[in-house]
Each structure stands twice: as C-alpha cells, then as structure tokens.
Amino acid sequence: MRIPGDAIPFIRAGIPCLGPAEIPSPLPSAHLDADIDANRVLLSPYLSNWRENAEEPLSYELAGPRNKLFFDPSTVRAAIVTCGGLCPGINDVIRSLVITLHDLYGAREVYGIRYGFRGLVEGHDLSPMHLDPLAIEPISNEGGSFLGSSRDRQNPRETVDFLQKRGIDILFVIGGDGTQKSALEIAKEAESRGYPLSVVGLPKTIDNDIGLVEKTFGFDTAVSIATEVLRGAHVEARGGPNGLFIVKLMGRQSGFLATHAAIASGDVNFVLVPEIPFDLEGEAGLFSLVRKRIELRGHALLAVAEGVAEKIENIGGDNRVGWDVGDYLALRFTEYFRSQPAPARVRYIDPSYIVRSVPANSVDSIFCQNLAHHAVHAAMSGRTRMLVATCNRVYCHIPLDAVVLEKRFVDPEGLLWRSALETTGQPACMVNP
Amino acid sequence: MRIPGDAIPFIRAGIPCLGPAEIPSPLPSAHLDADIDANRVLLSPYLSNWRENAEEPLSYELAGPRNKLFFDPSTVRAAIVTCGGLCPGINDVIRSLVITLHDLYGAREVYGIRYGFRGLVEGHDLSPMHLDPLAIEPISNEGGSFLGSSRDRQNPRETVDFLQKRGIDILFVIGGDGTQKSALEIAKEAESRGYPLSVVGLPKTIDNDIGLVEKTFGFDTAVSIATEVLRGAHVEARGGPNGLFIVKLMGRQSGFLATHAAIASGDVNFVLVPEIPFDLEGEAGLFSLVRKRIELRGHALLAVAEGVAEKIENIGGDNRVGWDVGDYLALRFTEYFRSQPAPARVRYIDPSYIVRSVPANSVDSIFCQNLAHHAVHAAMSGRTRMLVATCNRVYCHIPLDAVVLEKRFVDPEGLLWRSALETTGQPACMVNP
Amino acid sequence: MRIPGDAIPFIRAGIPCLGPAEIPSPLPSAHLDADIDANRVLLSPYLSNWRENAEEPLSYELAGPRNKLFFDPSTVRAAIVTCGGLCPGINDVIRSLVITLHDLYGAREVYGIRYGFRGLVEGHDLSPMHLDPLAIEPISNEGGSFLGSSRDRQNPRETVDFLQKRGIDILFVIGGDGTQKSALEIAKEAESRGYPLSVVGLPKTIDNDIGLVEKTFGFDTAVSIATEVLRGAHVEARGGPNGLFIVKLMGRQSGFLATHAAIASGDVNFVLVPEIPFDLEGEAGLFSLVRKRIELRGHALLAVAEGVAEKIENIGGDNRVGWDVGDYLALRFTEYFRSQPAPARVRYIDPSYIVRSVPANSVDSIFCQNLAHHAVHAAMSGRTRMLVATCNRVYCHIPLDAVVLEKRFVDPEGLLWRSALETTGQPACMVNP
Amino acid sequence: MRIPGDAIPFIRAGIPCLGPAEIPSPLPSAHLDADIDANRVLLSPYLSNWRENAEEPLSYELAGPRNKLFFDPSTVRAAIVTCGGLCPGINDVIRSLVITLHDLYGAREVYGIRYGFRGLVEGHDLSPMHLDPLAIEPISNEGGSFLGSSRDRQNPRETVDFLQKRGIDILFVIGGDGTQKSALEIAKEAESRGYPLSVVGLPKTIDNDIGLVEKTFGFDTAVSIATEVLRGAHVEARGGPNGLFIVKLMGRQSGFLATHAAIASGDVNFVLVPEIPFDLEGEAGLFSLVRKRIELRGHALLAVAEGVAEKIENIGGDNRVGWDVGDYLALRFTEYFRSQPAPARVRYIDPSYIVRSVPANSVDSIFCQNLAHHAVHAAMSGRTRMLVATCNRVYCHIPLDAVVLEKRFVDPEGLLWRSALETTGQPACMVNP
DSSP states (O other), X not given: OOOOGGGHHHHHHOOOBSXXXXXXXXXXXXXXXXXXXXXXXXXXXXXXXXXXXXXXXXXXXXXXXXXXXXXXXXXXXXEEEEXXXXXXXHHHHHHXXXXXXXXXXXXXXXEEOSTGGGGGSTTSOOOXXXXXXXXXXXXXXXXSOTTOOOOOOOOHHXXXXXXXXXXXXXXXXXEOHHHHHHHHHHHHHHHHTTOOOEEEEEEBOXXXXXXXXXXXXXXXXXXXXXXXXXXXXXXXXXXXXXXXXEEEEOOSSOOHXXXXXXXXXXXXXXXXXXXXXXXXXXXXXXXXXXXHHHHHHSEEEEEEEGGGGGGSTTGGGSHHHHTOHHHHHHHHHHHHHXXXXXXXXXXXXXXXXXXXXXXXXXXXXXXXXXXXXXXXXXXXXXXXXXXXXXXXXXXXXXXXXXXXXXXXXXXXXXXXXXXXXXXXOOOSOBSOO | OOOOGGGHHHHHHOOOBSSOOOEEOOSOGGGOOTTGGGOEEESOOBHHHHHHOSSOOOEEEEOSOOSEESSOTTTOEEEEEEOSSOOTTHHHHHHHHHHIIIIISOOOEEEEOTTGGGGGSTTSOOOOEEOOTTTTGGGTTOOSOTTOOOOOOOOHHHHHHHHHHTTOOEEEEEEOHHHHHHHHHHHHHHHHTTOOOEEEEEEBOTTOOOTTOXXXXXXXXXXXXXXXXXXXXXXXXXXXXXXXXXXXXXXXXXXXXXXXXXXXXXXXXXXXXXXXXXXXXXXTSHHHHHHHHHHHHSEEEEEEEGGGGGGSTTGGGSHHHHTOHHXXXXXXXXXXXHTSSSOOEEEEEOOHHHHHSSOOOHHHHHHHHHHHHHHHHHHHTTBXXXXXXXXXXXXXXXXXXXXXXXXXXXXXXXXXXXXXXXXXXXXXXXXXX | OOOOGGGHHHHHHOOOBSSOOOEEOOSOGGGOOTTGGGOEEESOOBHHHHHHOSSOOOEEEXXXXXXXXXXXTTTOEEEEEEXXXXXXXXXXXXXXXXXXXXXXXXXXXXXXXXXXGGGGSTTSOOOXXXXXXXXXXXXXXXXXXXXXXXXXXXXXXXXXXXXXXXXOOEEEEEEOHHHHHHHHHHHXXXXXXXXXXXXXXXXXXXXXXXXXXXXXXXXXXXXXXXXXXXXXXXXXXXXXXXXXEEEEXXXXXXXXXXXXXHHXXXXXXXXXXXXXXXXXXXXXXXXXXXXXHHHHXXXXXXXEEXXXXXXXXXXXXXXXXXXXXXXXXXXXXXXXXXXXXXXXXXXXXXXXXXXXXXXXOHHHHHHHHHHHHHHHHHXXXXXXXXXXXXXXXXXXXXXXXXXXXXXXXXXXXXHHHHHHHHHHOOOSOBSOO | OOOOGGGHHHHHXXXXXXXXXXXXXXXXXXXXXTTGGGOEEESOOBHHHHHHOSSXXXXXXXXXXXXXXXXXXXXXXXXXXXXXXXXXXXXXXXXXXXXXXXXXXXXXXXXXXXXXXXXXXXXXXXXXXXXXXXXXXGGTXXXXXXXXXXXXXXXXXXXXXXXXXXXXXXXXXXXXXXXXXXXXXXXXXXXXXXXXXXXXEEEBOTTOOOTTOSOOBTHHHHHHHXXXXXXXXXXXXXXXXXXXXXXXXXXXXXXXXXXXXXXXXXXXXXEEXXXXXXXXXXXXXXXXXXXXXXXXXXEEEEEEEGGGGGGSTTGGGSHHHHTOHHHHHHHHHHXXXXXXXXXXXXXXXXXXXXXXXXXXXXHHHHHHHHHHHHHHHHHHTTBOSEEEEEETTEEEEEEHHHHTTOOOOOOTTSHHHHHXXXXXXXXXXXXXX
C-alpha cells in the first residue's frame, strides 16, 4: 500500500492522548495484556522494507484494552454517529459499541445520534437516543443503520457546541473518507477549546478506498452480493442471442468493488475502473474488443465502477446521461452495434441499493465486532484523532491526520489487478497507440 | 377467475387429438390410472357456480399418463423451444421434459431449439441440440435457459416447414401469452397440412397473467426475490432522512408480481398496478398521500408495476423518460417535493434482471417437474393445441384456443387486492372525486 | 383428500356462532363483501363428485370480513397462543393477528401467551404479554416464536378458568393436530359454562398432516430448507467413493415433507415414508436395491421420514437406537455392507432443528398474513370451534370437530407419490412377494 | 503465530528447485514482475520481532509468475488430487488450476485423480480424467469435489510408480495436515529416484489448523454456514421454556471454526474448544454455569468443537456415546438437570455435512483462484516440496518440511480467544481451583 510522504510525520508521532490514564480498567485480567504498548505492527510486511530502513521502520500502535483508563467508566458519556451511504455491518458496529461500553466497562450513558452529522447540531429536532443492550437487541440481523445516516456536512464549531453542551466525552464516528475529515476537524475544534473529547473513527465505505486502511467493514459482504448480481447478469446475457450486459458497481474514485466482484464471479469479460485508462473506439478500444468477444462466444459481460464516468471524455456532453456511466455506455454500445452486421442486445443493471442494504455476512460481522471492541478500548484510554483498522491483519490505531491525506486506489501493477486480468482475460492495455 | 364468454365453446369441446391412441404405454402400471378420463376438474370450486349450472358445469380434462399412446416411444421425435424473457424454472422444465421422455418412455430423439422461434426457421445457423439426460445434467441448479430464448416471432408456415423437414412429432412450447398464440398458429398450420404434430404449451411468464392459468411457473421464486429487493429498499428508505424509494417490478399489463411482493414484504406503503386507476395530483392523489406518510413516519416505499406507465396520462410527453414509469415517477416526485417545505430523498430501483435470472426455488422446482411430466404424457397420447396447467391445484389440460383469448388481471374486488390494501394501508380509492 | 365419514355431519352443520352479530364493522366498505355468506367453497373440485351428489355437495363457509360483528372492537380482549414445535411463519402469524386486530378493527387489548398452554394456567409465573404493533415490530424477519412455545397439555378446565378470570373473548390457537384437539376441548368447556369465548385455530405443523387442511403454513419454507440439506448430502455422497447418505426429515405419521423435498431435490434415490411399506432384506428390499444403485453409480441418497421408525419391525429391539430411524438405518446398512465385496461410506444427517427455525419465505409469509386476517375476521363475527384454512386455494372456515377426527396422509395412489416414484426412480413396490 | 523451532532451518533454507529454470514464460509481460525474487515477506509483522532480530528475520519467498520456467508448457503433464473431507472451494481450486495451466501457459496435459490417493495407485480401476476448461465448466458454482476425495493413505513408493509410469511432471495436492505429510513423502521418494516431480500443496481443511498457514480456503464459508446453524439453534433454544442447545462444529484438535462462529453469531453463551481446559462439575464448571445462565435468561446456547471429546476425562467410559462429544454432553446435561428443580430441554445439533458441502462464497472464491494461480506459477518454475499460502495477507511459498511439523492452535492468550470471551461473556477460567 502506498504511504503518502506527508503522512509519515503523523505516523511517527503516534496517537494523541487527552491526558494521563490513571483509572484502573474494570476488565478481568484475562482480557488485558500488560505489555501491549511495548510492541507495534509494521506498516510493510516485506523484507525489502526491512533492508531499506537503517533506522526503525514505520509502525502503528497496537489496538487492545489498556490497564489504565482516562475516562471513568461509571460517568463517561459516549455518542455514536453514522454518516454517508449505507453499508453492510453498520448495525453490528453500533450494537457492539453499545455492548462493549455497557457490559465490559459498565458505562451507562451511551447515545445514538440520528441521521449523521445532521443530528449533531441544534435545530433539527433530532434528539440523541439513549442506547443500552435492550434497545439495540433487534438490530443484530438487519441491514441499514439503526440510527439513520446522512451525507450532511456541518460546521465543526456547531457540532462541538452541541457535544459540549451535552457533556459528551467520546464520539465514535462511523464513516468514510469525507466523514473522517469532519471527525478530524471536530477533534481539532474540541482541542482548541481545551475540551477533552475523544474522537475515534471506524472505517466504513463500500468503496474500500480509505487511505492507509487495508479493508473497510462491509466490503466482503458487498462483494458477495455484487457477485450474485453479476451471476444473474451472465445468465441473462447467455440466455438470448448476442447479449451484452453492463453492471455498474459502486466506486466513485477506486474500483475495488468492481475488481473483486469480477474476479469472484469468473464470468466477467471486461472490468472498467477509474484507475485504468481505456479507449472506447479504435482497434484497441472497448467497442471493438466487446464485438469480437460476442462474435466468438455469443455474449459478453461488463462490470464498471461508477467513477469511470469522470474518466470518459465528453461524457458530460449530453446532460441527461452524463451523470451515469451505465446509461452512457449502454447508449454508446447500442449506437455502435447499430452499424455492425450483428446487433447486440444491450442491457444495463444498476444494483446499487441492493448491494448496500443487506446485513453483514459472518466474516464482516466478526470484523465489525473487533473494530468496535478496539474503538471502545482506545477511547476509554483517552486516545483521540485516530481510526481503528487492521494492518497486516493486526488491529491497530492509525492517526486520523494520516488517514485523510489521500484515498486508496487499485494498483495497476499489483496482484489484485493482475488477478483481474487473468480471470477476465481482458488485455492489459486497452488504449490505442 | 374470469372465464371469457368466447372461451366456453373451446372448453366444452375439449382437447383435440391427432388420432386414435393404440400403442400400449411402457409405464409401469403403478404409474397409470385406468379411470383418468372418467373424471374432470371443475373450473370453479364455488357452490354458487354449482347452483347456477342446471346442466353440467365447465370442467377441464385431467392431466396424467394414459394407458395408450398415439406416438411410438421408440421412434418419436420431440423438440423443446423456450421463448420470451427469462424466468426462474425454465431449466427445470427442460430437464424434466428430457428425463421423462428418455427415462420413462424410452424416447431417444429429443431436440432443444436454440434461441426461441428464431431457431425454428432456416437460415440462422442454429441447429437444434440433441438432448439426453447426460447433456442436461449440469443445468439443474442454474437460472436462465439452457437453450437460449428470444422474443422473435416467425412465420408459422416457415416454422412448420422446418419441423416437418426434420420429422418432428411433438413440439413443447415454453412461453407466455404471445408465445402460446404462436404455438396455436403452428398447430393450426400443421393441421391444415395433415401433418400430425402435437403442440403442447407450458405456461411461462413472470407476469403470471396467462389467461385461465392460475399460476405460471417461476412466479413464486420471482416474488421471493422481489420481496428481498423491497426489504433492501425499505432499509435504505429508513436509513436516512425522508427517504422515498420507488421499486419497479415486472408486469406489463397485470400487477400480480408487484401486488404479491408488496404483501409479502409488509414494508410497502403504496403499490401501483395497471388494473387500479390512481391520480398523481390532488387531495386523493399519490403525491399528497406519500407526502403525508413521510411527514408522519420519515420514509415511504412504493412498489410499481411497469405496466402502470401506460395508465399515466401524458407520460409520453417527454420522450426520454416516457418509456420507464420508475424514471418518470422519480422525476415527478423530485419536482413535487421541491415545492414542499421538507424535501425527500427520492430514489428509484429497477431490479428487473435480478428477479428473472435466479434458479427456481423448491416449490417452483416441484411445479416445473409436474408440468413437464404432464406435458409429456399429454403429447405422447396424441393430444395437441393445449397447455398444461393447474386448476384448483389439480393438473389439467386447457385448450390453447381458450387460453389465448384474454390475459388475466388482478381483480380489484378480489382477495389479493384486498390483502394488499390491508397490508399496505393505502386507501382503496386514490382518484379525486 | 379423504373426508372421514364421521366428519360429514360436522361439515354440513357449519360453524357455530356465539350469538347474533349486530355491531357494524369498522372496516371500510371496499374491504367488505355483503354477499359473502351467499356462497361457499366445494370440498372436491372434481366433476365426478358433482355427478355423484344428487343433493348438494359438501362445502365450507368462505372466510372474509363480515359486515356485522359479535364482539365490540373497542372492548374486545384477544389472546394468542403458540403450541408444539417451531415452524417457519409463526411470527408472521402473530404479527399479522396483532396488526389486523389493532389497525383494522381498532382493538387495543391483545395478549400474547408465553410458552404454549403452559402460559394458560395459573402458577407458572408466565404473565401474558400486552401486544401492539410497536411491540411486535422486530419479529417480522425472524424465525421461531416470539411468544415461546411448548408441547405441554393442560386441563381445559384450568385453562378456561384462567381465560375467564382475565375476561378474554377470543383465543387464537396456533398449532397442529394435538393442539387443535385441546382447542376444541377448551371451546366445549367454555360453552358448557355459557362463557362466550371464540376459539379459532390456525394450522401449524411442519408435518403438513392436519386433517382436511390442504397446506399448513411454513411447509413450503421447510421443503426448501430440506431440499438444500439434501443437495449438500448429495454433494457429500458423490464426493467420495461409495457414499451412502441418509437424511432424516420430519413427519411422525405422514411423509409429506420427505416426499416433497425428495421431488424438489431431484437427487434422492429412495424416499421412505410411513405410508408406504417396504422391506429391508430380500431381493425386493431396500438393502439390495441400494447396493445395486451404488454398484451402478458410485453413490446413493436416502430421504427418510422420522415416522418410518414405527413401521420397521423389531426396531425397538435395541433400546438405544430404537428411537431414531436414522441411527437405526445407518447401523443396519453398515452391517449389511460389511458382508458385501464393496463397502459403503454410510453417513446419517439429522437436520431437524435447522429446518424448523428459519424465517418464512415470501410465499409462506403471504399465506400466514392471509390466515391471520381471516382468523381475526371470523373471531370478531362471533364464530368459534373452527380453523382457518384453504380448500382448493380458497380461504374458508373448517369446523374443529371435523378437523381433529383424522390426520392426513400421503396417498400411495395419488399424484404426489407418483411424482416421487418418477423423480427418484425407486420401484413402486419394495416388499418381497 | 507460533513458529516451531525445528521449522526454522527449513524456512531459512527456502524452497527446493528441480533444476535451473531456462524456458521463457509465455505470459504477457504485464503479468510478470522481474524483481519478484528480490523481495520476501516477513513471518511476523510485529516491531518486537524486528528489534529482537539482530541478523535478518524469518521470511518466505513471494508467490507469483516467474520469467523463466523449468517445465516446457507445451509438453508438461500435471495431475491434481483432492484428499480428506470435503470443504467449500475445492472445485474453485480445481477449476482455476486447469484454466491457469490451459489458458495462461498453454498446457494441454492436465489430469484429475479420482478419489484422493486411492486414485494414485494401480488396481482401483480409477483412471485419471483428462481435464480442460470445457470439462470443468459445470463445476464453478457447486460444492464438493468434482474429482471425488477420500481419506485413504497409500504407500508413497506405489504412488511414485504410478506417476512415473504416466510421465507426470507436476502433482498438485489439495488437502490438510495429513495429506501434506503424504505429499512430502511423495516428493522425497521422487527425489530419491532422481525423478523431477514438482509437488505443490494447497491448504485445505475446514479445521483451519495447518501449521504456519494463516487461513485455509473454505474456512470463511464454513464459518458463515456454522453461524446460520447457530442462529437457528438460538431461535429454538429461545422458542420454548429452558432450552439448552448444543451445536457441535468441526475441529478435531483446534477450535478455530467453533470460536469464529461463536463470535460471528453473537448468540453463543459458551464455546468449548480442545485448547482451553474446563470442568463439567463443581462451582466453576460448565454444568453450574449453564444452569445459572438458564435461570437468569431462560435459555442457553453451547458451541463445541468435536475435538473436545478427547479432553473430557472418562468420556470413553461408556462405549456407545464415547465417540461423540455432542451426544455425551447432551446425556450428561440431561442427567444433571434431572436433579435440579427446573429441568432443561436439552437438544443436540450436529450440522457437520451441511457445513462442508456448500459452494465457496465470493471471498473464498477469490482466495481459491489466487492460491491456484500461484500454485501453477510455482510448479512451472520447478519449485517443489512447498505449499502456497498467505502470510500477512501476502501470497508466498512455504516449505512443506516446515508446514508438517506442528498443527496450529487457538492461542488462549490471543485476540481470537479474547474476542470469544468478550462476545460470549463466559468466564476466562472454567476450571475448579
């Protein structure tokens, strides 16, 4: 994974703390590891990295419960907010945050913020909900967000006013790239006031493109649903003469979902992602390649990441279709095949909401619970301006300042894209010379 | 179910036979019922019908194996064609036709026609596939059509030329309303030539609207997938502020799928079908009702049958969106809410291909097998111009001449629609006075 | 379906009413059908039945809302009890009873009885739960019974004491054969006291064997899960040399579930049900037939209904295995193959709880809602000693006195068993001459 | 992960090669990385490991295609064998091995061995199947093993005779711990004969306990199915009074599956694994803890790994139940509760075959494809005595000699077990003082 150069000072500086942790943890000793702070996880698991670093290599603090806490569990007030689009596993995270705070630490003041940052400013008539294990029991097997989400952004000053007025000590922020930027602003605003607010992020985005985060929760589930949709599209393409089916998958700037689903399905012939340039026309272009494939086999299946729209020149020329790459491609292919001897049945499927709204599968469910456990442990110890994630499969704390600098992209030279080329059989280069 | 007046003579006339059935059936006697032709199934299971019919009431011939066959199983040639859009269970029907012909009757000449009626005329380079149990083994758990389907219509004369040239004795036609009309024309054309061709239909359409047919295969599976899509849409609608989600479901002239899925989901607030008129504007209209619902509960879910498009006045005024009722409603709602104090997040989901391409569930799988068994039994006995279906859950033979007269519609006074009203809570009348 | 001779007087007598229905229904007129009592549904949809009945044939009263009620909706008190083993759809029925009573009739006093009849006598500290739409919201997508169930039987006098003390007007009884017998005793006990209690049954049993009831709710879902288990067993049988897999399915006296699942799976080679005798040993017996199948194809799959245990002679000879037909067959087959040249890998799968605990699929969900709607309509009109069910797909009222006389069985001459023979390929007779 | 001391020399020695790789790879240059051998992956991603290693730390060779091959793709002969119990994903691995060999390298001689090692010796009449992309097309979405598997062990000399006689160059061995031991013996036997056979293992076991391997394929899928079974068991336990449900999950020596599924389900109250000792009786023992839980909440759910049987003292005292820990626990709990004031409904579920026979989910499907790609790349380059796996999520080559030394176990001090304690709420110590 690429480490932006300006992230390095933040990574070396480590996670900020609100103050000394002096309150003994109520956790049983079997749950605690006294030496946890004596070890760290390396950013890179490669030997080349070892050899190149004369001095100490980059590493993150390990996640896990600490012996001493900054906040008193009997009085601490925590709030949970979910922002951005839906994603499988949000409810698992909410539920596990509540249960860990309540059952493990004995915290009684846990609040759920309604509809994202909109519920963190005055004037929307959206009071925070008091949460306890009973209140959240029904949500375990459901998709969506129990609290409601929104894409609203708010003034960090108003948000901190809101939190401070209600005596909130900890804010858990479940969201993607943009949301974590807002979380960082909130943390800075609180800091500037001397208000000891712990802000801890949990990485949620179906695009799986948060900087420095190797996997966001819900992504595995999304891949499995997207794979089912691709299977159906393949059945349809094959089910009649010259079927060309186009499936749009989420990914505004990164094509992780489209690429993973294309590999898993095994039926996709072409996968288009924002990271890899391609031409539509010409000998090396998509139209010609798809036509040849249909002539050869009678059908074709395309998976396209939504963010490809911005990469296609002139796609905005026609206002109506400009906003949707699937509509655009379906139109252009229909036109293209009109001039060909054999026409194609061009169809477009946009499963977006179907992929986002399902409950988390069991792997994601375990992942969500672990992220939530560790977010609570970190916050109770007084850490802030951080995000909980895994690095080389080890749970750790990543500074928010480093996370928000740059998104993560599919590496055209990496294993993932190479697997996609091997599975789809599409040429590595689809650009005319 | 409504019985069209002009269907009655055909029903009373019974199923045409190609000639006397004189060849003993190879089936074991445990499979045979010597008295099968002594009984029939009533079209109406109601006592009122009993009382009103002084003379004998309307009834259908029972399906099932006969003691004597018209065709010699050792030499009979059968062909299978699948037409129209995909639908869960097509492969189960194909597989079961082949296995019944092959294993039960010992027939060895079974052919699969490629891509619907297109494969039944010369000049497309689509040779029929020879089918036996080994060839069709892999298709059992797959969606789609192993043979390929198409919506093509062909000249019945050319089709009969094609069949006659290849010595086909039986044609199994898997398809909907329009397909069965073509099947009837083929049967008539063969008859006019004195060519003893048995044409037997199997009722396939995801709209479930074939005349006189109480249920088409694949419909239950389609309802279950549509219900899952509605569940996801509900999760999304509820997952953010003022969510209004519109889900379009199949049904060009009849709203069976939308109505069943709306009842099964329990989350739909309004279901729109072509059979029930409604206004968009005005106090009793949809816009106002949806707005009130959102004000009250914060979200709303609409299921709309595609055929509603033709019922909305002026929907064709704008060429671009005219063809899709979901796009149209999403646009109109967005405009409507623009002028309201609280805006709504309007989203539109079109799961069409996802609903059609899945494999049949177990109930449909049993149904498909029974239809196929009975279609083979009927054809081997020399029956023709008929369709296999159930009536009051009893498998029977229905004359194609009666089937094609009129589609089936949701009865606004019937139990199905009343259940939909009770489950959704939508008013019985959404038309302004 | 067989109609027991002693059921006929009860069927002709019709459904008892607690008294004149004089209170106008609060339902909107679009939901009401003034002529509902002018029509009835025939028990038999066959023409032969028509011809044989000089006088009027047997028929049931139609289900549906009535214009006039016996109970005042504003004061009526209803209780719901779920008895016996779990079954998919119980929660859908509970939820729909509550919503229909509450939202359609405006009833406010609805109670849920805990853990079956155990919760209907004093002394168990199991107070009835007050139910309203909010209380039952989370249960829609969950398997099991929200109220808890049990197999307890209780003295009907104590039960009626309990109900009378709490002023209950309506008791909805969700359960199978034995439960409906108890429901009938409760109704009789109340009647003998002059206590106007409406007792309305809803047919629940995964065995699908309630007398006169063509389908119990949850059965379709159970078939689909059982079919998945059979698919897995087939994969395992085929996955190694000479695999013989035995899957036990529910059905203490009737083999409906095993038979339906065997047909739906298409992979089962032998299905054993209590209704059809078979030998284990000898030329025509199971051992020999299974051995030949394995020699031919390398694997075999058996589905066996649990009730077969009672049909196997001497199965009780060994106390340990006597209670489980699957253990017994696995043991006997292992012994048998020990003396054969080629051994078999004999494995036994008992998926019982897995089949019972899943949520209802969408077809069952619609069915559950309709049963619940009609149960409420019937009870509010003052009807009692009845069960809601379908007959020839028409919802109707069946007298409890007729229901409890005899269980329903798989007909060895009927279509279902013939389909099973055609699909499995097993011989019609597996008894030595 | 624990690294056995005697594995270190093998890890440092690296992967043996059959000879110099001098044939240019036919892969397009976009798929190749010229510097692949200049880098390696670290066994431990922890900083502590870094600090402790004055000299170079332990690392594995990276997986991936090499520029030069040892075998000539146009003549190479490869065989694939699947051993041991079924596991989700076997067919994905077979399919991907065949497609990679055939489509990427142009190899035409690929054979599938029937029924495990049994098919690798003479005398069983099990000829290897010729495999090409067409032959394996139907297996993509199916569970099980297309080739058949068995638990047979064979004399390595006979196996090498068999392979040598047929001129096999590469043997891909899909299996667990024991299977990989046999693979190593085969490799050694070939080496001793100077027969250049490449033996490459792929790590398959549903127990996820292969030494040095962080995850075996199919494990994620197995966890998700096991989680569904636990959900059903929870529904059943809660569905009646005092339900105690015991679910046995696979894991003969390691409790990974039981532990993961318990965490994912969130409903398990006690999870028993071979790695963690516990008492049945006494104040700290299981019986007492379960009783208290049932008194408090009315139901309890236990997940138990099958290998726990060997840890329970005297479990073999009674021959009949000794072999199954689930039967044993159910019996003992039934006895225990007989002497308690409130009895419990004790039920036992053994879903074994259901968990193993399903198709791989999409995450596993991608994993299987990557393992297969890398196994082919490694074998073609002439590497042998190795296994393909991931280490810190990086695909790499692990020496078979190191893999077979020791199984992998759940670490009682590690994150996984701590998560299990947090999720279940069971005490860290269940042993009486």
